[in-house]
Amino acid sequence: MRAAGLWRGVQGIATGRVRPPATRRQRAWAELSEEIRSCRRCPLGAHRTHAVVYRGSLAPRIVFVGEAPGAEEDRTGLPFVGRAGRRLDDATHRLGLEDDEFGVLNVLKCRPPANRFVRAAATTCRPFLDRQLALLRPAAVVTLGTSALHALDPGAPPILTAAGRPRPSTDPPLFPLVHPAALRSHRLYRRWDDDLRALGAWLAERPSKRL
Numbered sequence: 001m002r003a004a005g006l007w008r009g010v011q012g013i014a015t016g017r018v019r020p021p022a023t024r025r026q027r028a029w030a031e032l033s034e035e036i037r038s039c040r041r042c043p044l045g046a047h048r049t050h051a052v053v054y055r056g057s058l059a060p061r062i063v064f065v066g067e068a069p070g071a072e073e074d075r076t077g078l079p080f081v082g083r084a085g086r087r088l089d090d091a092t093h094r095l096g097l098e099d100d101e102f103g104v105l106n107v108l109k110c111r112p113p114a115n116r117f118v119r120a121a122a123t124t125c126r127p128f129l130d131r132q133l134a135l136l137r138p139a140a141v142v143t144l145g146t147s148a149l150h151a152l153d154p155g156a157p158p159i160l161t162a163a164g165r166p167r168p169s170t171d172p173p174l175f176p177l178v179h180p181a182a183l184r185s186h187r188l189y190r191r192w193d194d195d196l197r198a199l200g201a202w203l204a205e206r207p208s209k210r211l
């Protein structure tokens with residue numbers, strides 16, 4: 001409920017339906033969100049229903065970064081609201097994260113055809129991700145899946161090797177997980193559980209406030 005409220009606040013700020021934002025950072029966020037929603041810089045913009053910007057706190061301790069919107073996200077304009085989103089919500093609950101401690105976004109803001117990650121579009125879209133992270137300034141980033149990991153840490157090994165351990169020397173600190181939509185076997189569910197426990201232990205050692 002609280003996350004929905006926070007998101008409504010963000011949406012309202014971006015669309016001007018609520019009081020003007022109080023700080024320069026909030027104004028910059030609202031302008032950036034509007035820029036993303038009206039973007040047509042790559043071919044994906046012509047086929048989307050909604051560009052998918054963000055959901056969550058504007059002062060997050062942790063930002064989860066996924067790959068691209070799926071059908072449900074394209075329909076609603078919100079990231080991680082389908083089955084994978086429910087798994088992610090369960091994960092944040094198990095990690096003990098309050099709604100105002102985290103946010104969720106994707107590398108690509110528009111849904112790619114057949115839900116395939118489009119590397120050329122990701123290059124065009126990438127400045128939006130960098131600007132979002134610069135404004136949100138999380139203490140840590142958790143990537144979900146191969147494409148999100150390699151977008152932020154191109155030298156990382158394949159996801160099944162990298163997941164469950166913090167990456168060395170990234171700024172902000174980065175912890176990769178497999179994508180929650182990829183959990184299609186008992187083996188991967190067990191891996192997801194183990195990696196969540198490792199993430200919880202890692203987060204316990206991180207600063208509780210954003211940088």
Ligand code: SF4
Binds near residue numbers: 040041042
């Ligand atoms: S995917 Fe990114 S660059 Fe392409 S149209 Fe959407 S917002 Fe713009």
